[in-house]
Amino acid sequence: MSNLNIKIGDLQLKNPVMTASGTFGYGLEYADFVNLSDIGAIIVKGTTLHHREGNDYPRMAETPSGMLNCVGLQNKGVDYFCNNIYPQVKDIDTNVIVNVSGSTPEDYAECAARIDRLEKIPAIELNISCPNVKDGGMAFGVTRKGAAEVVRAVRARYHKTLIVKLSPNVTDITEIAKAVEDEGADAVSLINTLMGMAIDIERRKPVLSIKTGGLSGPAIKPVAVRMVWQVARAVRIPVIGLGGIMNAKDAIEFFMAGASAIQIGTANFIDPTVSVKVRDGINQWLDQHKVSSLSEIIGTVD
Amino acid sequence: MKNLTVEEVSFPHQRYVLIKLTDQQPLPDILPGQFVEVKVDGAPNTFLRRPISVNYVDRNKNQLWLLIQLVGEGTRTLAKLTPGDCLNVVFPLGNGFSMPTDTNCDILLVGGGVGVAPLLYYGEQLKDKGFKPFFLLGARTKNDLLQIPLFQQFGEVFITTEDGSMGEKGFVTNHSVLGKKAFSHIACCGPKPMMMSVARYALANNIPCQVSLENMMACGLGACLCCVEKTVKGNVCVCKEGPVFDIRQLTWEL
Incomplete structure (x- = not known):
């Protein structure tokens, strides 16, 4: 057994496998399939200060090796999370991290401050990259100034581990990563979905209700690996890699590119037990290659 | 799994x-x-x-x-x-169809196309629990009708085809049995326009009606929020809170 422990800020992970926000519910939806405590961290659904209904149906389109979604941050708001969901997830024996979204820096900061009070939530992931709502943060995530502004507002009111999730829909992702590092982010996670579109040629209309959506799944993996590699060389804070990871081999690629931990997203829809299989597969790979600690392979590709 | x-x-x-x-x-x-x-x-x-x-x-x-x-x-x-x-x-x-409490009531199961599929098991379960289900099955032509002899094992079957090649000609909502018999419950699965017209009939006649939806899904577990349907409670996942809904929970314009 290799050592899979990883530290992200003050966050201690028993293994580097996290489940990505929006793909694993609150964890509870998957409790029949996996032992939740086997997962390094569960990042729960995007949470906003106020309740959001999300976008109209259809919200999903299957595409080659992936899917588009435009859910649009449907959630019942941070107070509902604190009062109704938190009591159900606080005793899960792993890190439960809340993904936070908003439309203004003040919204983000207020939402984060309310989660800061929850003893058993050791970290948040700031979503400055949702492509599916007009006011949902991607506007912040695509400029250095916007990204810095949100992180500064949140950092002032949030005192635990702060992860910032970056958008790939930018010219130079390293510029954004450096900007959020300068404002005190403890880690960055990347990539969020790539903006895409699908057209129903018989109806001559977009498949998705809001026309465009975020592309996820193995189709985006090479883009994600490239961006993780670029960012890992540009910042000193840990990088969490995600984008199309389906198995342990995919995960190892991200580690070699420079990720200290990884997230599994869309793959959860195809195999609800995949997160634990990836953890086991990483272990096996390290054993087979006589690597005693995961940290030995992180960022080993120049 | x-x-x-x-x-x-x-x-x-x-x-x-x-x-x-x-x-x-x-x-x-x-x-x-x-x-x-x-x-x-x-x-x-x-x-x-x-x-x-x-x-x-x-x-x-x-x-x-x-x-x-x-x-x-x-x-x-x-x-x-x-x-x-x-x-x-x-x-x-998913949730499944609900079982009525009074076994003396007449339950009509309406299916169109491949939407007949879940009604076979529902019919068998109803019969097994002492109910007397009736089936109203619609298709384009007689070749598109599926499993009719199996349905007949569990209850009386009424048929419509759009070309009149079997049963009565027209859509399920045109079938004469609807004018003759007073059903106390309706369950329906099929193309959305068919379910809407059955729901309209049920509403007009004050009959409780369940429909089974098939919105496009990804996870099937209520995690991804892709398959939502608008209801009186807001957007809910068809995979988790459905696929069966009481029509009064939906916001269809009937």
């Missing part, structure tokens, strides 16, 4: 395949109206699982039946399965 074994594959019609699956262990309890999510291997453009309603559960043979319309690459790949093959299935999912 389980790997089930394919025991039988048959083609009731060239556009439909019936796959009978079994397991070494007894199948779990499955409610009529629940569905499964099937992993499709060997189809390069089929990335997500395919949600398929439970057509029937044969407890004696420990068999789960899936009646599938061949629509695209995913379903056509499933049709190539042969006995002995394995199929990875996440099940049972």
Whole structure:
């Protein structure tokens, strides 16, 4: 057994496998399939200060090796999370991290401050990259100034581990990563979905209700690996890699590119037990290659 | 999640395949109206699982039946399965049809096209619990009618076809039985326009009515929020809070 422990800020992970926000519910939806405590961290659904209904149906389109979604941050708001969901997830024996979204820096900061009070939530992931709502943060995530502004507002009111999730829909992702590092982010996670579109040629209309959506799944993996590699060389804070990871081999690629931990997203829809299989597969790979600690392979590709 | 074994594959019609699956262990309890999510291997453009309603559960043979319309690459790949093959299935999912309490009531199950699939198991379960179900099944032509002799084992069957090649000509809502008999419950599964007109009939006649929806899904577990339907409670997941809804919960313009 290799050592899979990883530290992200003050966050201690028993293994580097996290489940990505929006793909694993609150964890509870998957409790029949996996032992939740086997997962390094569960990042729960995007949470906003106020309740959001999300976008109209259809919200999903299957595409080659992936899917588009435009859910649009449907959630019942941070107070509902604190009062109704938190009591159900606080005793899960792993890190439960809340993904936070908003439309203004003040919204983000207020939402984060309310989660800061929850003893058993050791970290948040700031979503400055949702492509599916007009006011949902991607506007912040695509400029250095916007990204810095949100992180500064949140950092002032949030005192635990702060992860910032970056958008790939930018010219130079390293510029954004450096900007959020300068404002005190403890880690960055990347990539969020790539903006895409699908057209129903018989109806001559977009498949998705809001026309465009975020592309996820193995189709985006090479883009994600490239961006993780670029960012890992540009910042000193840990990088969490995600984008199309389906198995342990995919995960190892991200580690070699420079990720200290990884997230599994869309793959959860195809195999609800995949997160634990990836953890086991990483272990096996390290054993087979006589690597005693995961940290030995992180960022080993120049 | 389980790997089930394919025991039988048959083609009731060239556009439909019936796959009978079994397991070494007894199948779990499955409610009529629940569905499964099937992993499709060997189809390069089929990335997500395919949600398929439970057509029937044969407890004696420990068999789960899936009646599938061949629509695209995913379903056509499933049709190539042969006995002995394995199929990875996440099940049972969703809420299922509700059982009325009074066994003296007359329940009408209305199905159109491949939407008849879950009604076979529902009909069997109703009969098993002492109810007397009636079936009203519609299709384009007589060749599109599926499993009629099986339905007849569980209750009286009324038929409509759009071309009049079997039963009464027209849509299910045109069938004369609706004018003759007072049903106390209706359950419906089929194309949305059909379900809407059945819902309209039920509402006009003050009959409780359940419909089974088939919005496009990804996870099947209520996690991804892709398959939502607008309801009086807001957007809810069809995979988790459905697929069966009381029409009064929906916001359809009837």
